[in-house]
Amino acid sequence: MNAPSDFQRKRPIPSGFMEALQQKFQERFSSAMAVREHHGRDESPFPPMLPDAVVFVQSTEEVAWVAKHCNDHHVPLIPYGVGSSLEGHVLALEGGISVDLSGMNQILAINSEDFTATVQAGVTRLSLNEALRDTGLFFPIDPGADASLGGMVATRASGTNAVRYGTMRENVLTLKVVTADGRIIETANRAKKSSAGYDLTRIFIGSEGTLGIVTEVTVRLYPQPEAISAAICNFPDLQAAVRSVIEIIQVGVPIARVEFMDAAAVRATNAYSNLQLKESPLLLFEFHGSTSGVQEQAELVQDITRDNGGMDFEWAERPEDRSRLWTARHNAYFAGLQLRPGCRASTTDVCVPISRLAECVEETAKDMDQASFPYTIVGHVGDGNFHVLMLLDAESQQEWAESERLNRRLVQRAIDMDGTCSGEHGIGLHKMEFMLAEHGADAIALMHSLKQAFDPNNILNPGKMLPQLA
Amino acid sequence: MNAPSDFQRKRPIPSGFMEALQQKFQERFSSAMAVREHHGRDESPFPPMLPDAVVFVQSTEEVAWVAKHCNDHHVPLIPYGVGSSLEGHVLALEGGISVDLSGMNQILAINSEDFTATVQAGVTRLSLNEALRDTGLFFPIDPGADASLGGMVATRASGTNAVRYGTMRENVLTLKVVTADGRIIETANRAKKSSAGYDLTRIFIGSEGTLGIVTEVTVRLYPQPEAISAAICNFPDLQAAVRSVIEIIQVGVPIARVEFMDAAAVRATNAYSNLQLKESPLLLFEFHGSTSGVQEQAELVQDITRDNGGMDFEWAERPEDRSRLWTARHNAYFAGLQLRPGCRASTTDVCVPISRLAECVEETAKDMDQASFPYTIVGHVGDGNFHVLMLLDAESQQEWAESERLNRRLVQRAIDMDGTCSGEHGIGLHKMEFMLAEHGADAIALMHSLKQAFDPNNILNPGKMLPQLA
Numbered sequence: 001m002n003a004p005s006d007f008q009r010k011r012p013i014p015s016g017f018m019e020a021l022q023q024k025f026q027e028r029f030s031s032a033m034a035v036r037e038h039h040g041r042d043e044s045p046f047p048p049m050l051p052d053a054v055v056f057v058q059s060t061e062e063v064a065w066v067a068k069h070c071n072d073h074h075v076p077l078i079p080y081g082v083g084s085s086l087e088g089h090v091l092a093l094e095g096g097i098s099v100d101l102s103g104m105n106q107i108l109a110i111n112s113e114d115f116t117a118t119v120q121a122g123v124t125r126l127s128l129n130e131a132l133r134d135t136g137l138f139f140p141i142d143p144g145a146d147a148s149l150g151g152m153v154a155t156r157a158s159g160t161n162a163v164r165y166g167t168m169r170e171n172v173l174t175l176k177v178v179t180a181d182g183r184i185i186e187t188a189n190r191a192k193k194s195s196a197g198y199d200l201t202r203i204f205i206g207s208e209g210t211l212g213i214v215t216e217v218t219v220r221l222y223p224q225p226e227a228i229s230a231a232i233c234n235f236p237d238l239q240a241a242v243r244s245v246i247e248i249i250q251v252g253v254p255i256a257r258v259e260f261m262d263a264a265a266v267r268a269t270n271a272y273s274n275l276q277l278k279e280s281p282l283l284l285f286e287f288h289g290s291t292s293g294v295q296e297q298a299e300l301v302q303d304i305t306r307d308n309g310g311m312d313f314e315w316a317e318r319p320e321d322r323s324r325l326w327t328a329r330h331n332a333y334f335a336g337l338q339l340r341p342g343c344r345a346s347t348t349d350v351c352v353p354i355s356r357l358a359e360c361v362e363e364t365a366k367d368m369d370q371a372s373f374p375y376t377i378v379g380h381v382g383d384g385n386f387h388v389l390m391l392l393d394a395e396s397q398q399e400w401a402e403s404e405r406l407n408r409r410l411v412q413r414a415i416d417m418d419g420t421c422s423g424e425h426g427i428g429l430h431k432m433e434f435m436l437a438e439h440g441a442d443a444i445a446l447m448h449s450l451k452q453a454f455d456p457n458n459i460l461n462p463g464k465m466l467p468q469l470a
Numbered sequence: 471m472n473a474p475s476d477f478q479r480k481r482p483i484p485s486g487f488m489e490a491l492q493q494k495f496q497e498r499f500s501s502a503m504a505v506r507e508h509h510g511r512d513e514s515p516f517p518p519m520l521p522d523a524v525v526f527v528q529s530t531e532e533v534a535w536v537a538k539h540c541n542d543h544h545v546p547l548i549p550y551g552v553g554s555s556l557e558g559h560v561l562a563l564e565g566g567i568s569v570d571l572s573g574m575n576q577i578l579a580i581n582s583e584d585f586t587a588t589v590q591a592g593v594t595r596l597s598l599n600e601a602l603r604d605t606g607l608f609f610p611i612d613p614g615a616d617a618s619l620g621g622m623v624a625t626r627a628s629g630t631n632a633v634r635y636g637t638m639r640e641n642v643l644t645l646k647v648v649t650a651d652g653r654i655i656e657t658a659n660r661a662k663k664s665s666a667g668y669d670l671t672r673i674f675i676g677s678e679g680t681l682g683i684v685t686e687v688t689v690r691l692y693p694q695p696e697a698i699s700a701a702i703c704n705f706p707d708l709q710a711a712v713r714s715v716i717e718i719i720q721v722g723v724p725i726a727r728v729e730f731m732d733a734a735a736v737r738a739t740n741a742y743s744n745l746q747l748k749e750s751p752l753l754l755f756e757f758h759g760s761t762s763g764v765q766e767q768a769e770l771v772q773d774i775t776r777d778n779g780g781m782d783f784e785w786a787e788r789p790e791d792r793s794r795l796w797t798a799r800h801n802a803y804f805a806g807l808q809l810r811p812g813c814r815a816s817t818t819d820v821c822v823p824i825s826r827l828a829e830c831v832e833e834t835a836k837d838m839d840q841a842s843f844p845y846t847i848v849g850h851v852g853d854g855n856f857h858v859l860m861l862l863d864a865e866s867q868q869e870w871a872e873s874e875r876l877n878r879r880l881v882q883r884a885i886d887m888d889g890t891c892s893g894e895h896g897i898g899l900h901k902m903e904f905m906l907a908e909h910g911a912d913a914i915a916l917m918h919s920l921k922q923a924f925d926p927n928n929i930l931n932p933g934k935m936l937p938q939l940a
Contacts, residue, residue, distance in 0.1 A: 113716055113825035136720070156665040167663050169672070170640050185913040191821040192853045193637050194890035195626040195676055196897055196908055197935060198917045202639075202672035206665055223722040246583055250606070252693040252759075254724065289722075293763050351661040355583035383662045420664035427666055438666055443655040446924065447668045453923035454916065465667060 008049045009463075010095030014073045018053060021097070024065065028056040028103075039080050039098040043145070044088040044430055045346040045392065045400070051078060051092035056100045060176055060184055060215040066099055067213060068182030070459050078461050079209040081122060081148030085155060086347055087428030089208055093463035101150055104215065107131045116173060116190055118218040121150025128219075137221040140165035143424065144330050149217040155426035156206030160329065163249075163382030164256040164288065165222060167424065168205055175204055176216035180455040190218060203450070208426055209461035211454040225256075225288035229298055230316040230325055233305045234280045238262070238365070240309040241283050242358040245381050247304045249354075253297050257286035257326075258382045262365070264339070265332055265376035265389075272335030273328035278312060283381070284329055286322070329378075336376045336389040343373075344394040346403045349431075350414035351385035351423030360417055361386055364410050371406060373399050385423035412437065427465045435467050444469060478519045479933075480565030484543045488523060491567065494535065498526040498573075509550050509568040513615070514558040514900055515816040515862065515870070521548060521562035526570045530646055530654055530685040536569055537683060538652030540929050548931050549679040551592060551618030555625060556817055557898030559678055563933035571620055574685065577601045586643060586660055588688040591620025598689075607691040610635035613894065614800050619687040625896035626676030630799065633719075633852030634726040634758065635692060637894065638675055645674055646686035650925040660688060673920070678896055679931040681924040695726075695758035699768055700786040700795055703775045704752045708732070708835070710779040711753050712828040715851050717774045719824075723767050727756035727796075728852045732835070734809070735802055735846035735859075742805030743798035748782060753851070754799055756792070799848075803859060806846045810861040813843075816873045819901075820884035821855035821893030830887055831856055834880050841876060843869050855893035882907065897935045905937050914939060 022029045030036075031053040040048035052075075057063050070077040076096025083090060092098065104120035107128065111117070112135045119128060126146045128139050141152060142159035151157070153175065158167035165171065174188035177200075187200035204212055235241040238260070245258055261269065266279045285301060287294045302313050316322045328335070337345055352360050361377065368375045368388060379386030388410065390403045411421040411434045421427075421434040436444055447466055451458075492499045500506075501523040510518035522545075527533050540547040546566025553560060562568065574590035577598065581587070582605050589598060596616045598609050611622060612629035621627070623645065628637035635641065644658035647670075657670035674682055705711040708730070715728055731739065736749045755771060757764045772783050786792045798805070807815055822830050831847065838845045838858060849856030858880065860873045881891040881904045891897075891904040906914055917936055921928075 111823065111825060113720075114823040115719070116823070156663075156669075158663055162663060166640070169663070169669065170636070179912070179916065183912040183915075185910065185916065187913065189885075189890055189908070190823045190888040191855075191884075191890040191893065192824070193626075193628055193632060193639070193821055193855065193893050195819075195894050196890045196892040196901070197676070197905055197914075198681075198920055199626075199639070199669075199672045199676055200913060200916065202669045203920075206667070206669055211668075223720055225722060249585070250583075250693055252695060289763075290766055292766060293759075296760055296762060349665075351663055353581065353584040353586070353660045354662070355581060385661075385663065414661075415659075418660040420659055420661040420666045422666040423661065423663050424665050431666070435667055438659070440655065442649070442653040443657065443670060444667075445653075446649065446655065446670065449923040450668055450673075450920065453919040 008093055011074070011076060013052055013075060017073050017075060020069065021053065021055060025055045030054050039090065039100065040092050042083050042085040042088060042090050044086055044428065045344050046088045046091060046429065049091040049093055051098035052095045054098045054100055056103050058103050060178060063099060063178045063213050063215050064182040064184050066097065067178050067180060070097060071181045071457055074457050074459060076462050077459050079150065079154070079213045081151035082124065082146070084145035084147045085151065085428060086425045087430040089155065089426060089428040089464065091429060093429065099213065101148065101215070108216065110135060112137060114190060115221045116218055117221055118216060119149055120216055121148060121214050123149050125149065125152065132221065136224055138224050139219055139221055141168055141171055144333050149219070150214045153205050153214050153217055154208050156424070158424040160257045160259055160380060162380060163258060164254060169202060171220045172201055172205055173218045173220060175201055175214050177204055177212040177214055179212050180457065180460050206426065208428065208465050210451060210465055211460060227289060227291040227294040228322065229287045229294045230322040231285045231298060231313060232277065232282055232316070233310040233313045234278045234282045236309050238281050238361050239358045241281055242381060244283065244305045244308040244310060246354055248301055249382060251300065253300055254289070255285065255297065255382060256288040259284040259329055260379040260381040260386065261332065262377040264374070265336065265378050268335040268339050268376055269328050269332055272338050273331060275328055284325060332378050333389065336391060339374050339376070340391040342394065343391040346390045346392060346407070347425070348388040348407050348410050349422045349425040350410055350419055351383060352414050352417045352419030354384040356417040356419070357381065357384045360413055363413060364388060367406055367409060371402060373403070383423065384419070429464060432465060432467050441469055478563055481544070481546060483522055483545060487543050487545060490539065491523065491525060495525045500524045509560065509570065510562050512553050512555040512558060512560050514556055514898065515814050516558045516561060516899065519561040519563055521568035522565045524568045524570055526573050528573050530648060533569060533648045533683050533685050534652040534654050536567065537648050537650060540567060541651045541927055544927050544929060546932050547929050549620065549624070549683045551621035552594065552616065554615035554617045555621065555898060556895045557900040559625065559896060559898040559934065561899060563899065569683065571618065571685070578686065580605060582607060584660060585691040586688055587691055588686060589619055590686055591618060591684050593619050595619065595622065602691065606694050608694050609689055609691055611638055611641055614803050619689070620684045623675050623684050623687055624678050626894070628894040630727045630729055630850060632850060633728060634724060639672060641690045642671055642675055643688045643690060645671055645684050647674055647682040647684055649682050650927065650930050676896065678898065678935050680921060680935055681930060697759060697761040697764040698792065699757045699764045700792040701755045701768060702747065702752055702784045702786070703780040704748045704750045704782050706779050708751050708831050709828045711751055712851060714753065714775045714778040714780060716824055718771055719852060721770065723770055724759070725755065725767065725852060726758040729754040729799055730849035730851040730856065731802065732847040734844070735806065735848050738805040738809050738846055739798050739802055742808050743801060745798055754795060802846070802848050806859040806861060809844050809846070812864065813861040814864040816860045816862060816877070817895065818858040818877050818880050819892045819895040820880055820889055821853060822884050822887045822889030824854040826887040826889070827851065827854045830883055833883060834858060837876055837879060841872060843873070853893065854889065899934060902935060902937050911939055
């Protein structure tokens with residue numbers, strides 16, 4: 001693959017720098033090759049780019065110490081959660097220190113009257129929900145992977161519940177952040193809303209470790225619904241499915257989840273998760289509410305899908321059936337991989353206004369049908385966001401080049417429809433080339449000025465997200 | 471009053487600057503005293519601080535021209551919408567040019583399938599909803615005043631619907647913004663979510679005209695509910711009312727509005743709006759949903775309020791009754807003013823985690839009962855946000871000082887409870903003194919670095935929001 005590791009340009013490490021780090025962290029410092037390799041890769045299609053060393057931090061103060069040390073010596077610092085990013089976010093493009101926050105995994109507070117929880121950045125979404133089990137509350141944001149909350153902040157993550165509950169953008173109240181020079185700030189407080197000054201919280205959400213290191217996250221929680229119900233509906237084509245979704249939202253159904261899978265994704269899921277779903281385009285619904293509210297929502301949705309040519313509306317009301325379905329949906333990525341054993345996947349992530357979604361997916365499917373590799377499409381269709389999983393021969397330069405060309409065409413299509421190159425995965429290395437087309441040079445220049453203001457020595461995850469301007 | 475006009479420190483206007491502006495804008499340029507006075511005041515308790523001149527712009531390009539002209543000559547520029555800000559935002563602390571955007575009042579697009587509208591910054595919230603009347607959609611953010619969308623962006627406004635629909639923070643998709651040096655950027659696009667780069671949109675929301683001038687706003691819209699119902703419930707005390715609200719949210723009732731009024735606010739409203747509400751603490755509810763959903767919500771809420779000592783649950787199901795009630799609530803500010811004819815009001819705006827709300831309001835009421843002036847309390851209680859309207863003798867230095875002392879105590883109380891000095895009105899001049907206590911010096915330093923990066927010549931609404939650090 002013509003991978004960006006060709007472009008790794010490591011900065012020199014000043015003498016004495018590593019020794020001081022090792023002395024500070026002792027056995028929680030490592031420059032072993034296996035550890036560096038583990039921290040130099042993510043779920044992107046890129047081969048690893050190794051950091052020079054890894055430190056396993058246990059407190060905000062330790063992170064601050066490392067930041068100051070790196071800043072004083074102009075050594076890159078890359079925050080690391082669980083490595084589930086998809087766009088090369090954690091690859092050490094310029095070498096430096098990977099700061100592993102997975103040991104910061106304490107749940108610091110659950111304020112059930114306020115519907116908030118405060119956790120260290122290394123806590124994962126599933127472990128947070130495990131801790132919430134007996135509170136009657138839950139945290140809805142669910143990227144496929146069991147990502148860390150810090151990582152989810154960094155990529156402005158979302159998932160299948162976003163259509164009802166929003167994304168990380170809407171569900172973080174405040175962050176504890178270590179700045180490039182090792183100061184510790186709290187971006188806000190636990191008030192549900194505030195008009196007191198610049199929105200530091202949202203500045204760090206989606207900043208991919210380039211503006212500061214998030215060490216604590218306070219999120220919004222939601223009451224577990226009294227009733228939950230799920231359903232599946234097959235459609236003759238994508239157009240019918242999307243038209244249904246627009247109408248469902250238009251009439252005000254507070255749908256909790258509505259996911260699209262193309263026939264190939266269904267086939268992969270059947271094989272991987274041992275299901276017998278009909279292998280045509282389908283929508284997977286979930287309804288949250290009171291018992292009668294859920295029933296009312298479901299009836300309305302059933303009417304709307306029928307009017308749009310939907311077939312075989314099927315219920316999954318038992319918790320174990322629902323759970324099986326949603327686990328299968330969350331495993332769609334791994335299911336896809338099994339369609340071509342040994343392959344490496346490259347995933348697209350455009351998001352467009354929903355009025356353009358059917359057109360965007362259709363044109364994309366036509367394009368992809370010409371490809372020499374298999375693909376599947378799944379989508380958070382209520383948000384206008386969908387993913388093409390392109391299953392590539394890991395050794396084939398030609399397939400890689402073809403997938404990149406197809407992705408470029410897809411992104412330009414999305415931008416032309418007033419959409420974005422990334423709905424939820426972030427930019428990392430892989431989508432940097434699209435930033436200029438999406439935002440324009442003047443907006444990118446503003447982003448650069450923000451980066452320069454917050455990280456004047458360019459130590460924080462350098463070389464990511466922002467393309468250089470001519 | 472010991473008002474900040476004592477501190478107005480006008481910058482010199484370079485020779486030829488005004489002439490060029492006048493030549494460009496002709497009859498849409500004014501340095502008439504009446505026009506400058508009108509643009510040098512808002513709804514804050516401060517006397518006016520006059521800009522040197524006012525220009526009435528009609529396009530983004532004109533705003534860009536003015537910004538470049540001001541930036542080249544280091545002359546302050548203050549965006550002006552309808553002047554309904556409450557904290558001195560538009561006062562010309564350092565003189566300069568007031569840029570009146572009220573003529574930019576075009577609705578540019580309503581995309582009903584996408585639930586978005588794009589408007590020029592001078593469009594007001596009521597005129598937007600008037601334009602939406604036949605679409606089946608509405609825009610929910612409702613500060614008391616008929617503010618301009620640009621102004622609502624600037625202050626990160628919210629209102630009575632925020633408990634269900636969020637604030638401007640959650641309801642803006644993208645902005646057209648003129649930068650300090652006169653470039654024109656689009657902060658994002660119409661995709662419902664995006665992970666593509668820094669959140670420029672949220673950087674400008676709440677920035678009070680200090681980072682750029684918003685000229686176009688794209689907002690989210692919502693389907694008009696199939697059914698709406700309102701109700702009033704009186705309580706023996708505040709504690710019972712707040713306890714009810716916490717339980718209502720805990721059981722997952724998707725309540726659209728829940729407003730608190732103290733007995734004095736009810737009395738004022740009865741007099742001003744010719745109502746006969748029982749003059750004890752009350753909650754004013756609104757329910758949105760399907761017909762049966764609204765009924766179910768309302769029954770649940772009625773049960774919960776009864777369990778908490780609520781009395782006289784009264785319905786307002788007819789649209790005209792509902793409308794009368796909510797108009798009365800929106801007029802609570804003006805109703806309060808009538809309790810002391812000729813007075814000038816100073817309004818507090820703290821917001822705390824809801825678990826601390828009852829305690830915060832109670833301690834505040836005890837404090838206020840010692841004051842030498844009358845007051846009322848109203849609150850967006852589902853968000854933990856409440857306002858004390860302090861009705862001051864406009865000529866009395868002593869009452870002004872007393873109100874400032876009481877507000878300081880209130881803000882410190884809110885900050886100690888992990889809350890904020892401003893839930894929705896912003897900082898302007900009036901709340902600048904609290905920024906350091908709320909955010910800490912390191913966070914304020916970061917905010918200064920952002921301001922410096924975006925507005926290096928400090929021309930955009932200078933002297934507001936950010937306190938100088940020692």
